[in-house]
Amino acid sequence: MKFISPDRRTLTICWLVLMALTVGTMISGRVTSEVALSAFLIISLGIITWFKSMLILRYYLNLKSASKGWNKAFNSYLFIVLGIITAIFLIGKF
Amino acid sequence: MDHQPQTAVAPLPAASEDDWSVLSRLPGNPMMWILIWSELAVFGLFFIGFAIAHVLQPEVFTQSQDSLNRFLGGINTMVLVTSGFCAALAVRAQQHDNPARMRLWILGAVVLGCVFLWVKYLEYAEKFSQNIGLETNTFYTLYFMLTGFHAFHVVFGIVILIIVAWKNNEENLEIGATFWHMVDLIWIILFPLIYLLR
Numbered sequence: 001m002k003f004i005s006p007d008r009r010t011l012t013i014c015w016l017v018l019m020a021l022t023v024g025t026m027i028s029g030r031v032t033s034e035v036a037l038s039a040f041l042i043i044s045l046g047i048i049t050w051f052k053s054m055l056i057l058r059y060y061l062n063l064k065s066a067s068k069g070w071n072k073a074f075n076s077y078l079f080i081v082l083g084i085i086t087a088i089f090l091i092g093k094f
Numbered sequence: 095m096d097h098q099p100q101t102a103v104a105p106l107p108a109a110s111e112d113d114w115s116v117l118s119r120l121p122g123n124p125m126m127w128i129l130i131w132s133e134l135a136v137f138g139l140f141f142i143g144f145a146i147a148h149v150l151q152p153e154v155f156t157q158s159q160d161s162l163n164r165f166l167g168g169i170n171t172m173v174l175v176t177s178g179f180c181a182a183l184a185v186r187a188q189q190h191d192n193p194a195r196m197r198l199w200i201l202g203a204v205v206l207g208c209v210f211l212w213v214k215y216l217e218y219a220e221k222f223s224q225n226i227g228l229e230t231n232t233f234y235t236l237y238f239m240l241t242g243f244h245a246f247h248v249v250f251g252i253v254i255l256i257i258v259a260w261k262n263n264e265e266n267l268e269i270g271a272t273f274w275h276m277v278d279l280i281w282i283i284l285f286p287l288i289y290l291l292r
Binding site: 002003004005006007008011012014015018019022023025026028029030031032034036037042045048049052053056057059060061062063065066067069070077078081082084085088089091092 | 285
């Protein structure tokens with residue numbers, strides 16, 4: 001399938017959202033503090049990271065132009081990996 | 095023995111060189127998507143291994159993690175995300191027959207990639223000056239291995255971007271940018287895992 005780049009406006013919005021989400025990651029991860037993260041913040045980090053990776057796949061890598069099956073495969077794989085990581089940290093907390 | 099009347103079987107159509115079966119439904123070169131899947135699989139296992147090691151040695155990991163500059167790690171994430179944005183715009187410029195603009199965007203992506211590596215060098219230099227290395231503890235072994243392996247991908251990505259900007263055609267550039275976005279994607283997960291989750 002030919003790679004047809006998303007338009008400039010879409011790419012710019014995607015970049016701005018990624019930057020905002022990175023700030024969200026830094027806030028959730030308490031970058032300026034050494035305190036332990038609550039379960040809520042650990043889950044937030046997992047969800048934000050999943051969302052950011054989907055944005056890169058869908059817009060930078062243009063996965064949104066691929067079939068639904070491929071979109072589901074990538075999203076599910078990342079969801080499973082990030083879900084396992086989040087679950088491990090939550091288990092370690094309790 | 096019964097002899098069944100033979101029916102004419104239509105010959106199967108010859109597979110075209112571009113026929114990658116289901117992989118053809120992915121944008122760009124299918125080989126790059128195979129590479130992306132392989133990298134995601136390998137790094138995915140490393141990520142889960144790191145999380146398990148963290149839970150098994152919480153004190154060692156938390157103390158060591160606290161010595162990292164989390165803020166700088168966040169800034170480096172922004173640098174890499176912006177570099178990916180430049181690479182995406184370079185592909186778009188090439189598709190609109192604007193090689194001069196394409197080279198400018200690639201230059202932006204490469205410079206930001208170098209900024210990322212410079213920050214990583216500062217981080218490593220600080221650790222080495224404190225006599226912290228690969229063998230200090232499990233956290234640092236995994237930290238240097240994972241971030242070092244990723245940094246190696248960044249160096250390789252920069253070389254690829256320079257080559258595809260020089261020998262530019264649409265497909266080469268797409269392949270180079272795809273590799274660069276994959277490096278970006280890995281860091282998006284690596285940053286919270288190594289620097290933030292505790």
